[in-house]
Structures are given as C-alpha cells and as structure tokens.
Amino acid sequence: MSPRPAPALDVDTLLDDPDTRIVVCCGAGGVGKTTTSAALAIRAAERGRRTVVLTIDPARRLAQALGLDALGNEPGRVAAARGDLHAMMLDMRRTFDEMVHTHAEPERAEAIIANPFYQTISSSFSGTQEYMAMEKLGQLAATGEWDLIVVDTPPSRSALDFLDAPQRMSTFLDGRMIRLLSAPARAGGRGLRKLVGAGFSLFAKGVSTILGGQMLADASAFVQAFDTMFGGFRERATATYALLRSPGTAFLVVAAPEPDALREAAYFVDRLASDEMPLAGLVLNRTHPVLADLSATQARAAAEGLRSAPLAAAVLRLHADRVDLADREQRLLSRFTGAHPGVAVARVPAIAGDIADLDGLREVGERLAASTDSAAQPLRSAR
Amino acid sequence: MSGKGGTGKTTVAAALALALASDGRRTLLVEVEGRQGIAQLFDTAPLPYEERRIAIAPGGGEVRALAVDAEAALLEYFELFYRLGMAGRTLRRMGAVEFATTLAPGLRDVLLTGKVKECVNRRDAGGRPVYDAVVLDAPPTGRVVSFLDVTKAMADLARTGPIHSQAAGVVQVLHSPLTAVHLVTLLEDLPVTETLETVDELTAAGFPVGTVIVNRVRQQWLPDRSVAAAAGGRVDSGRIRSGLASAGLDLPAGVIDGLVAETVEHAVRVHGEAAALARLEEAAALPRLELPQLVEGVDLGSLYELAEALVEQGVGEPAVSEVGS
Numbered sequence: 001m002s003p004r005p006a007p008a009l010d011v012d013t014l015l016d017d018p019d020t021r022i023v024v025c026c027g028a029g030g031v032g033k034t035t036t037s038a039a040l041a042i043r044a045a046e047r048g049r050r051t052v053v054l055t056i057d058p059a060r061r062l063a064q065a066l067g068l069d070a071l072g073n074e075p076g077r078v079a080a081a082r083g084d085l086h087a088m089m090l091d092m093r094r095t096f097d098e099m100v101h102t103h104a105e106p107e108r109a110e111a112i113i114a115n116p117f118y119q120t121i122s123s124s125f126s127g128t129q130e131y132m133a134m135e136k137l138g139q140l141a142a143t144g145e146w147d148l149i150v151v152d153t154p155p156s157r158s159a160l161d162f163l164d165a166p167q168r169m170s171t172f173l174d175g176r177m178i179r180l181l182s183a184p185a186r187a188g189g190r191g192l193r194k195l196v197g198a199g200f201s202l203f204a205k206g207v208s209t210i211l212g213g214q215m216l217a218d219a220s221a222f223v224q225a226f227d228t229m230f231g232g233f234r235e236r237a238t239a240t241y242a243l244l245r246s247p248g249t250a251f252l253v254v255a256a257p258e259p260d261a262l263r264e265a266a267y268f269v270d271r272l273a274s275d276e277m278p279l280a281g282l283v284l285n286r287t288h289p290v291l292a293d294l295s296a297t298q299a300r301a302a303a304e305g306l307r308s309a310p311l312a313a314a315v316l317r318l319h320a321d322r323v324d325l326a327d328r329e330q331r332l333l334s335r336f337t338g339a340h341p342g343v344a345v346a347r348v349p350a351i352a353g354d355i356a357d358l359d360g361l362r363e364v365g366e367r368l369a370a371s372t373d374s375a376a377q378p379l380r381s382a383r
Numbered sequence: 384m385s386g387k388g389g390t391g392k393t394t395v396a397a398a399l400a401l402a403l404a405s406d407g408r409r410t411l412l413v414e415v416e417g418r419q420g421i422a423q424l425f426d427t428a429p430l431p432y433e434e435r436r437i438a439i440a441p442g443g444g445e446v447r448a449l450a451v452d453a454e455a456a457l458l459e460y461f462e463l464f465y466r467l468g469m470a471g472r473t474l475r476r477m478g479a480v481e482f483a484t485t486l487a488p489g490l491r492d493v494l495l496t497g498k499v500k501e502c503v504n505r506r507d508a509g510g511r512p513v514y515d516a517v518v519l520d521a522p523p524t525g526r527v528v529s530f531l532d533v534t535k536a537m538a539d540l541a542r543t544g545p546i547h548s549q550a551a552g553v554v555q556v557l558h559s560p561l562t563a564v565h566l567v568t569l570l571e572d573l574p575v576t577e578t579l580e581t582v583d584e585l586t587a588a589g590f591p592v593g594t595v596i597v598n599r600v601r602q603q604w605l606p607d608r609s610v611a612a613a614a615g616g617r618v619d620s621g622r623i624r625s626g627l628a629s630a631g632l633d634l635p636a637g638v639i640d641g642l643v644a645e646t647v648e649h650a651v652r653v654h655g656e657a658a659a660l661a662r663l664e665e666a667a668a669l670p671r672l673e674l675p676q677l678v679e680g681v682d683l684g685s686l687y688e689l690a691e692a693l694v695e696q697g698v699g700e701p702a703v704s705e706v707g708s
Contacts, residue, residue, distance in 0.1 A: 029523065030389025059573055120488065155388065155525070177482040202465045203474050207483045210490065212541030219486060256389065259680060263423075292641030294634065302630040311619070312626025314604040315642050318649045321602060324678045332680070352651035354572045 006337040009281035009344035011369045015044040015148070020250055022141065022149045022243070023280070026162055027254035028264035029155040032285040034058050035355055035364060036254050036348075037152040038066060038087070042078075042358060043365035045085035049147040052086040054136055056129065056154045061356045063089065075140070080358050086146075092132040096122040099135060099236075103229035112225045117218040127165030127172075129154040131237070134166050138240040160271055166237045173223065173230060250280035255336075257287055257329035262336050269340050281344035283368065284333060288325045289349050296323040346371040384520055385527040385581065386567030387574045391598045393420040394681050394689070395567045395674065396520040397446075401690035402698045404444030408515040411502055412437070412448045415495045416522060421448045426683055432456075434502070441687065441694075447514075449502070454480040456494040464545050489536025490546070496533055497549040500556045524566065524581040531557055531564070532588050563593030568663070570597060570656035579666045595669050597660075599676040603653045605646070610657075613650030618643045672696050 014020055025037045034055055041053035052075045055068065063069055066087040067078050073094045075086035100118075101109045112118055122128060133154060140149050153162045208216050243249065251272055255265040265282060272279045299320040306313035337345065348367045355361060384399065386392035393414070400412040411434060414421050419429045425437045430450040438446040457480055458471045474480050484491045505513045522530045529535070533553045540547055556562060564585055568578040578595060585592050605613060612618070620643050627634060634642075663671070674692055677685045693699075 028388070030387060059576075171478065172482065172485055177479060203461060203479060203483075206461055206465050207486075209544045210541060210546045211483075211487050215487060215541075258389070260420075260423075261389070290641075291644045292634075292638045294632075294638055294642070298632075302627065302632050306626060306630045309622075309626030309629055310606050311609060312623050312630070314606060314609075315623050315646050316627070316630075317602075317604040319642055319645055321604075321678070322645055322649075328678055328680060350648075352648040353655055 006282075006333075006341070006343060006345040008371060009283070009346035011040070011043070011346055011365075011371070012047070014250055014280055015040065015049065016047060018147070019248055020148060021146075021248035022137070022151065022250070024151045024153065024162075024244070024249065024251050025254050025283075026153045026251060026268060028261045031254050031256040031261050033155075033254045034062060034152045035361070036252070036283055036285065036368070037150050038062060039361045039364035039368060040252075041087070041148075041150040042081055042083075042085060042361050043369065044148050044150070045078075045081050045083035046362075048083065050084040050145070051148045051150065052088065052140060052146050053150040053152070054088055054090060054133070054140065055152045056090050056133060058089060058152075061354070062361075065357045065361065073136075078358075088136075090129070090133055090136055092129050093122050095132040095136055096128065099233070100229070103232040104225075108225055108228070112222065115218055115222045115225070117215070117222040121222075127161070127169040130162050130165030131169045133162070134240045135236060138236055138243065141243055160267060163271065163275065163277075166241070170234055170237060173226060173233065245275070245277050247278060249278050251277055252280050252283050254283045254285060256285050257332050259332060262332055266336055266339060269343060279343065281346060282336070284329075284345060284347045286350040287329050287347045288322055289347070290319075290323050290326045292319060294319060294323075296320040299323070384518060384565050384567060385522065385524050386596075386598075387525075387569075387577045388523045390567045390569050390574050391681075392523070392567040393418075393424060393520050394686070395565075395596055395598055396518050397421065397424050398674070398686055398689035398693055399565070399698065400446045400516070400518040401438060401440050401686060402693040403516040403518065404438075404440035404446045405690070405694060405699060406440075406442040406444060408440070408444045408699075409513070410440075410444070410446050410516045410518060411514045412446055412518050412520065413451055413499055413502070414449075414520045415451045415453075415499075416520075417450070417452065419450065420520065421450065424681070424683075424686065438683075438686075441691070449498075451495050451498045453484045453491045453494045456498050457484055457490075460494075460545060487536075487540065489533075489538065490540060492530050492536045493533055493540065493546060493550045493553065496531065496553045496557065497546070500549075500553045503556055503561065504552075521564075524577045527564070527581065528584045528588055528590070531585075531590060533557065558589050558591075560591065562591055564590050565593040565596055567596045567598050569599055570659040572655070572659060575659045575662050578663070582667050582669065592669060594672050595663060595667065596672045596674060597663075598674045600673045601652075601656075601676045603656075605650055605653065610650050610653050613646055614654040616647055618646050618650075672698070 023040060025033045025040070027033050034057070037053055037055060041051050045051040055066070058066070058068060067076060068087055068089045073088065073091040075088045078085040078087050097113060100112050104112060133151065137149065137151055140146060253265045253268050255261040269279060269282070299316040303313040303316035306316070333345070337343065346368055348364065348371060351360065351363060355364060384392050384396040386395070397412060400410045404410040412421055421437070422429050425448070427437060430448055432450060432452045432455040434447045434449045436445055437448040440446060454475060458475065461471060484494065499517060499519055502514060503517050507513050521527050533550050537547065537550045540550065566578050566581060568574040582592050620639055623642065624639055672693060673696070674689050677688070679685065
C-alpha cells in the first residue's frame with residue numbers, strides 16, 4: 001500500500017489571504033528559491049495585492065526581467081507586471097551603512113564606517129547577508145505600505161543559516177569576546193580566567209600573534225564604537241525575529257527532487273517547528289510528472305521491435321526514462337512526506353528551457369498554483 | 384573540486400577520489416564546509432577531525448576521508464606552538480575559538496587550506512608521499528576563488544608567526560602544478576555561466592584550472608534531425624501513432640498527446656544542452672569529462688559506477704588525463 005499523499009499546498013489561497021503579509025522562501029542553494037520568490041510575487045501582484053519582492057542574488061536575466069539592473073537597495077516598480085509589483089535586490093553593504101547611520105550620531109557613524117574591521121564585517125562576514133536581509137525585511141514591514149512582502153533568502157551553505165546568522169552576528173558584536181582578547185587582564189574576565197587558567201592568556205597572546213596587533217586594535221575600536229548602538233541593533237533583530245514568528249508570516253521551504261535538497265528541507269521544517277515559526281508548505285521544484293499512461297516496461301519492450309520506426313522508438317524510450325525519473329522523484333518525496341506527513345506540498349513541473357522573462361515567471365506561478373489538483377491526482381505510477 | 388550549488392560536486396569529488404585510488408593507490412577526500420556531505424554519501428557516521436578509511440577502491444586501493452574543521456585546526460596549532468593543554472576545550476566551548484576564526488575570515492581559509500597542504504606534503508618513513516592524490520571538496524564556485532586565494536587572506540594576518548609561514552606554504556602548493564582546480568557543471572545555462580566566470584577568475588588569480596566535469600549527462604533518444612523541429616513543438620503525431628501501431632501498441636489519443644508533450648520537453652532539453660555544451664566548447668579550451676545521470680540516484684554502489692566512468696575516460700593515467708577527454 002502506498003503512503004497517504006501529502007496535502008496539497010494551495011498557493012492562491014495563501015497569496016490572496018489578506019492576513020498573509022510575509023512569505024519567506026528558504027531552502028538549500030540551487031533549488032530555485034529566487035525564481036520561486038519572483039513567481040509568487042508576480043502572481044500575488046497580478047491577483048490584486050500590492051506586493052514587493054526582496055531578492056538576494058538573482059541571476060542576471062531574472063534581474064533584468066524584474067528591471068533590477070537599474071535598481072538598487074530600494075523597491076522599484078516592475079512596469080511590465082499587470083498589477084502593483086515592486087522588486088528590489090539586497091545591497092548588504094549599503095543596508096549596513098544605513099543602519100549605522102540610523103543608530104549612531106554622524107561623527108561616530110563615520111568613525112565606524114571608516115574602521116577597516118567594519119569593512120571586513122560588512123562585506124565578508126558569513127552572517128552579514130542574512131542579518132541584513134532580516135533588517136531589510138523589518139524595514140519593509142515597518143513602512144506598512146505593502147500588502148505582501150515576498151522574501152528570497154541568501155544562498156547559504158545550509159538553509160538553517162538564515163535563522164542562525166543573526167544570532168551569530170549578535171554574539172559576535174556584543175563585545176565580550178573582543179574585550180577579553182584585546183585586554184584579557186582588564187576585561188573583568190577574572191572569573192573566566194580562573195576557569196581556564198593560564199590557557200586564556202596564552203590563547204589571547206597567540207591570537208594576537210597570528211592576527212597581528214593592528215587587527216585586534218581595529219576590531220577593539222570597532223566594537224567600542226559599536227557598543228552604544230548595539231542595543232538598537234539587537235532590538236531590531238529581536239523585533240524581526242518576532243515578526244517571522246507572527247501568524248502573518250508564511251515560510252515556504254523550497255527543494256528540488258534530489259536527496260540533498262530534500263534533506264535540507266527536512267532539517268528546516270523541523271527547525272521551524274521547534275522555533276514555532278509558521279510553515280506554509282514545501283515547494284518541490286522541477287519535477288517530471290508522467291504525461292502518458294504507459295508503463296516503462298511496456299514502452300521499452302515495444303521500442304525493441306521498432307527498427308523501422310525510429311521516431312516512435314525514440315518516443316517510447318524517452319517516455320520510459322521519464323517514468324523512471326518520475327518514480328524516483330515520487331520515492332524521494334514519499335520519504336520526506338513519510339517523516340513530515342502534515343506538510344502541504346506543491347509540485348512544480350520543470351519548465352524545459354530557461355526562465356528569462358515575466359512570462360516565464362508567470363508560467364512558474366501557474367504551475368505552483370495548479371499543483372492544488374495534484375493531491376487528487378497523485379503522480380501516476382505507470383508500472 | 385568546485386561547482387555551482389546543486390551540480391553534485393561532492394559526489395564527483397568522491398568518485399574522483401575512488402578513481403584515483405584504484406589499483407592499490409591511496410587518496411584522501413577532504414571536506415571543509417562542515418556539511419558532513421562525505422559521511423552522508425558513504426553512508427557512515429559523521430566524520431571526526433581525523434583521517435580515516437571510508438572505502439576500498441577497485442583493485443585494492445584505499446580512500447580515506449577527513450572533515451577539516453577550522454576551529455579544531457586552530458586549536459591544533461595552539462597545541463603545537465603554545466602547549467595549550469586542556470584549556471583548548473573550554474575555550475572552544477566559550478566560543479573563543481570560533482570568535483578568533485570569525486574575526487579574520489582569511490584565517491579560517493588559511494587554517495583549512497593549511498591542513499590540506501599538510502596532507503599533500505606528508506611523507507612516510509621512506510620519503511614517499513602518504514597520499515597519491517588529495518581531493519578537496521571545495522566551496523562552490525561563488526566562493527572558491529576567495530577561499531583558495533590565501534595570498535589575499537594573508538593580508539588579514541600578522542606578518543610573522545607559524546600561521547604566516549603555513550600560509551606561504553599553501554600559496555606555493557596551490558599555485559604549483561601539483562594542484563588542479565576542477566569544475567563540475569550541468570549542461571544548463573546558469574551552471575555553465577558560473578563555470579566560465581570561475582575559469583576566468585581562477586586564471587586571473589593564477590590557479591591551474593584542470594578539467595570541466597559535465598555531470599548528470601542524460602540519454603538523448605531522438606534522431607538528431609528531429610530535435611530542432613520537436614523543440615519548436617513540431618512533432619509528427621501521425622507518424623508516432625502509426626509507428627506505435629506497427630509495434631502492436633494501439634494507444635488512445637490522450638496517451639499519444641501525452642507522449643508528444645513529453646517528446647517536446649525532451650527535445651527542448653536536448654536542444655538547450657547542446658547550446659550549453661557549445662558555449663563551454665567555444666569559451667574554454669579545457670579538457671572535459673562526462674558523467675552519466677543516475678536515474679536511481681547516488682548510493683555507494685553508484686559511486687563506484689561513476690568512478691569507473693572516470694577511469695574509462697583516462698582518469699588516473701597521468702599521460703592521458705593531462706590531455707583529457
């Protein structure tokens with residue numbers, strides 16, 4: 001007996017619901033998060049909601065389709081969309097600069113921005129992009145201008161980074177560690193020093209030997225300058241985190257029918273549950289449903305005898321391959337739904353060729369929404 | 384081994400380590416991103432920071448695996464140069480070690496590549512290299528050049544000290560003929576674009592680019608002359624119907640329509656793959672290897688299949704693999 005099919009994710013109901021204010025698309029790299037976000041945003045806008053999509057690192061042609069090549073860190077109208085659609089691309093450095101200016105008086109802000117250590121943090125610290133995406137989301141939500149905000153998430157190593165990075169960054173910026181390292185004797189870390197004995201002093205000395213005194217001095221100056229605005233930073237991050245947990249937010253976990261991507265998706269689903277964050281469902285991109293009811297065995301057997309009709313033989317063989325592929329995708333999905341039976345799923349059949357314009361994105365949106373029927377008609381098992 | 388996310392670079396790295404270990408050789412497969420991708424692939428418990436055997440190659444060779452962890456590598460240094468003793472573990476628990484490696488992103492990369500370099504250079508009692516080859520499952524194309532570019536990372540570090548000399552050694556190995564950076568791609572637009580961009584970046588930074596490995600190559604069934612027309616939606620369903628009938632298959636119209644739709648999608652894909660391949664050939668005169676799509680997905684058995692496919696294409700025979708496919 002085959003397992004009960006997953007409930008279908010009803011994308012249009014989700015997008016049309018005035019209570020849905022934020023949709024966050026997350027998942028492993030390379031599964032089509034950005035495309036999914038853009039397609040959802042266009043669909044929502046064309047169904048009448050004032051929508052903005054925050055993309056992180058769109059491929060060039062997708063960016064052009066959204067008019068993003070001419071736009072910066074603020075939402076710009078997508079003129080070709082039939083509805084009120086705005087799009088923007090996250091500029092993490094500029095977002096960070098603006099935050100510094102918001103939270104510190106001009107002189108101090110300039111000092112922070114000029115610090116070489118700030119340059120490192122704002123461009124290459126591994127959590128900055130996630131932190132700034134959260135910050136931007138908070139800003140967009142605070143304007144109250146948008147019916148719906150669709151958020152793409154950074155191409156992280158792991159989907160969980162989006163939730164963990166802001167915390168990591170807060171820990172990093174809160175200054176305790178840098179004070180310990182740059183002046184372990186004075187930092188009020190006596191209790192701590194007792195704990196690790198001479199080890200910490202040695203460690204601090206070693207770190208300063210490795211990194212050089214200048215870097216530690218820069219880092220220390222940065223953290224001191226940052227100290228006064230840190231409270232503001234953390235407050236913002238906490239507020240955005242609360243926003244993500246509110247009922248107006250819907251997380252969509254995006255995956256491709258590959259074991260790695262689905263494993264990431266499973267981790268993320270578990271994590272959302274333990275953080276009590278609202279999961280709307282799984283978007284399974286690039287599936288290959290069988291379109292003709294004929295078993296692979298039968299197709300291959302018939303192809304064997306078809307020397308005289310090469311086209312028909314080719315058609316049978318490519319169909320048989322597709323049946324095998326669809327079976328495999330179904331098995332992978334069943335493994336996921338078996339472990340997460342309550343999660344609604346939208347299957348998005350692969351579009352042959354590249355998605356390079358709004359029509360392509362509309363087609364993805366159609367397929368996302370059409371998958372409502374797929375629970376009633378599960379993938380044919382054409383064996 | 385690098386490649387765009389989702390192209391299967393970990394799988395290909397593992398297959399290459401197996402292929403290079405065949406006939407009694409020994410290779411080391413290294414991961415650096417804390418993902419435990421190797422353990423998942425070989426279906427074993429998470430790897431510790433320690434080289435251990437994970438597979439026997441065809442002909443009796445051996446593949447060992449190592450998950451390098453920047454924090455553990457840093458503590459290893461402290462152990463070596465400062466005799467940190469038991470404090471290391473406490474420091475780690477406090478987050479001090481993570482903090483130090485976060486402070487200078489370059490330090491993290493130097494520690495990771497430094498460990499790889501140490502494995503490459505390690506010799507046995509007889510003076511022979513312990514490993515015939517070290518295969519590094521490197522970060523994806525977006526990050527790989529900055530990861531390997533230790534020269535730049537060294538700007539973050541003090542100009543003296545043990546790590547600095549370690550970094551200098553890394554630069555030497557990575558820019559020497561000992562190293563080749565291989566890129567995994569799929570025959571799709573974005574992965575090919577990233578591959579070509581990365582080839583340029585690697586070349587500009589002075590890294591020896593090795594082979595482009597085209598992964599998940601799928602079977603093409605349509606006769607060449609039919610592809611373009613079919614990709615444009617022109618499929619002669621009458622001819623298909625009569626062909627099927629001659630094989631005794633009398634299918635309802637709905638099924639024929641479905642077969643036609645599948646054929647068009649197949650043709651569009653084949654057409655796109657040919658265009659992607661042409662872009663690769665045109666832009667980069669690089670050796671190329673191909674690995675087939677495994678419909679059943681990748682398990683331990685199929686890793687051997689992929690390794691075999693690499694060996695058949697000349698991997699592991701130096702004279703041939705220099706020339707490539």
